[in-house]
Amino acid sequence: MENPEALIFERSVPGRRGFRLPPCDGPVRPSEELVPEEHRRAEAPPLPEVSELNVVRHFTRLSQQNFSVDTHFYPLGSCTMKYNPKLNDRVAGWGGFALVHPFQPAAHVQGLLQLLHELEQLLCQITGMAAFTLQPAAGAQGELTGLKMIRAYHRLRGDDRPTILIPDSAHGTNPASAALSGFRVEQLRSGPNGLISVEELNAKLSRKVAALMLTNPNTLGLFETEILTITRLCHEQEALVYMDGANMNALLGLVKPGDMGIDILQLNLHKTFSTPHGGGGPGAGPVGVTKALADFLPTPRVRKVGRRFQWDDRSRHSIGRLHGFYGNIGVLVRAYVYIRTLGKEGLERVSRAAIINANYLLARLAGTFPVPFGTHCLHEFVASLKPLKPLGVTAWDVAKRLLDYGCYAPTVYFPLVVEEAFMVEPTETESKETLDAFAEALLRIAEEARTAPDTVRHAPRELAVDRLDEVKAAREPNLRWTPAASQAAEALVSPGNAE
Numbered sequence: 001m002e003n004p005e006a007l008i009f010e011r012s013v014p015g016r017r018g019f020r021l022p023p024c025d026g027p028v029r030p031s032e033e034l035v036p037e038e039h040r041r042a043e044a045p046p047l048p049e050v051s052e053l054n055v056v057r058h059f060t061r062l063s064q065q066n067f068s069v070d071t072h073f074y075p076l077g078s079c080t081m082k083y084n085p086k087l088n089d090r091v092a093g094w095g096g097f098a099l100v101h102p103f104q105p106a107a108h109v110q111g112l113l114q115l116l117h118e119l120e121q122l123l124c125q126i127t128g129m130a131a132f133t134l135q136p137a138a139g140a141q142g143e144l145t146g147l148k149m150i151r152a153y154h155r156l157r158g159d160d161r162p163t164i165l166i167p168d169s170a171h172g173t174n175p176a177s178a179a180l181s182g183f184r185v186e187q188l189r190s191g192p193n194g195l196i197s198v199e200e201l202n203a204k205l206s207r208k209v210a211a212l213m214l215t216n217p218n219t220l221g222l223f224e225t226e227i228l229t230i231t232r233l234c235h236e237q238e239a240l241v242y243m244d245g246a247n248m249n250a251l252l253g254l255v256k257p258g259d260m261g262i263d264i265l266q267l268n269l270h271k272t273f274s275t276p277h278g279g280g281g282p283g284a285g286p287v288g289v290t291k292a293l294a295d296f297l298p299t300p301r302v303r304k305v306g307r308r309f310q311w312d313d314r315s316r317h318s319i320g321r322l323h324g325f326y327g328n329i330g331v332l333v334r335a336y337v338y339i340r341t342l343g344k345e346g347l348e349r350v351s352r353a354a355i356i357n358a359n360y361l362l363a364r365l366a367g368t369f370p371v372p373f374g375t376h377c378l379h380e381f382v383a384s385l386k387p388l389k390p391l392g393v394t395a396w397d398v399a400k401r402l403l404d405y406g407c408y409a410p411t412v413y414f415p416l417v418v419e420e421a422f423m424v425e426p427t428e429t430e431s432k433e434t435l436d437a438f439a440e441a442l443l444r445i446a447e448e449a450r451t452a453p454d455t456v457r458h459a460p461r462e463l464a465v466d467r468l469d470e471v472k473a474a475r476e477p478n479l480r481w482t483p484a485a486s487q488a489a490e491a492l493v494s495p496g497n498a499e
């Protein structure tokens with residue numbers, strides 16, 4: 001452990017300032033006259049008194065203790081933490097995009113509306129769907145949007161169906177979104193190959209099922225090879241098929257969900273279409289639908305009338321608004337720039353590279369860590385660290401030890417169908433050298449688990465903090481400064497506590 005960073009409050013020196021206003025040359029009135037008694041505080045707030053340079057160094061140092069895609073390999077399965085070209089940020093920062101006000105009349109923001117309209121069309125071309133809304137602010141909100149549309153669709157037909165079928169390997173947001181939309185969730189047990197079992201689907205399908213909600217490729221990184229049979233069986237029961245499209249970066253330019261019989265899907269622009277994400281946002285989860293469902297899309301929609309673009313609130317069956325305005329515009333601009341700079345062939349290369357990178361790592365690691373489902377994968381794979389268990393070393397320990405080797409940890413304990421799951425998604429933006437370094441680090445940790453298991457069990461050892469109580473940090477976050485918190489923080493970062 002090196003260089004513990006003191007709290008900014010501990011750097012406080014009475015009277016020190018970052019910025020001072022010039023003396024006032026106009027008439028001065030006391031604050032008592034201007035601010036009513038009940039809005040005045042009795043004492044000054046306990047703010048740190050620091051210089052601008054104190055602040056810059058403090059936060060720069062803290063940022064350097066963090067892991068990020070720009071600084072470290074980040075193979076966080078399911079999350080697609082790939083490198084994001086800076087060009088996208090640059091364009092999203094242009095005043096015409098970043099500084100417009102949501103209430104500006106359409107006539108003032110024609111360029112932005114054109115971009116949104118074109119982005120919808122590009123997403124239609126990429127996925128084979130008929131129409132898109134760009135409103136939802138995350139993948140999970142896209143799921144909610146899709147499920148609300150499914151509900152509205154069946155209701156309008158006088159056929160209010162209560163059930164959504166969801167495979168047991170699904171991302172946790174899938175059953176959560178279905179339950180939040182008022183559906184009953186019924187789980188589909190995966191077949192022995194990790195895919196949807198057509199037999200199980202047949203047994204559960206009925207006229208009570210509103211939709212099947214699947215992920216393709218699924219969360220094990222496997223393509224649903226029976227997809228055409230699956231969608232046909234659902235449609236025979238007049239059930240819809242919702243696809244969680246968060247894994248779309250395995251399919252770009254290779255397969256279109258529209259051609260697989262998918263009725264509704266969400267994309268995660270912040271994963272597949274290159275927006276830096278993490279820490280809760282911002283994101284975008286556009287929802288695409290077939291022609292039969294287009295009337296249910298949220299309003300407003302961007303319409304092209306002649307050569308002009310305008311907002312359109314009219315819609316007979318719309319589920320309404322999903323977002324205060326029209327989504328996270330910055331994320332939408334980034335996706336547009338990303339798609340336009342890569343073009344059709346570039347997008348296909350993205351998916352091919354994502355797939356070959358994942359398969360390369362799978363091949364390098366499978367001898368040491370079994371991969372229970374599939375001998376090859378699409379953009380990610382799930383290994384099992386079960387063989388380390390008899391040594392008293394868990395997937396959690398290995399994830400933490402990887403941090404010492406300068407790699408962010410893969411996703412662990414998800415999906416639930418793999419014991420000691422260790423889900424690796426290298427993404428297309430990494431070089432062979434980086435993949436090799438990661439594989440070698442993992443193999444070395446497997447060796448450590450045999451020869452020095454305590455090293456792994458007590459990792460991380462080389463970082464600014466050692467293993468934290470993450471549940472406590474999430475459940476009882478202490479974001480305020482108090483002398484007690486300061487002492488606790490000091491104990492946490494003091495050198496005596498590092499080992």
Ligand SMILES: *Cc1c(COP(=O)(O)O)cnc(C)c1O
Pocket residue numbers: 078079138139140141171173174215219244246247268283285
């Ligand atoms: C990330 C992810 C989601 C949720 O997306 P958010 O943008 O985090 O809400 C849903 N499904 C899958 C498969 C995902 O990987």
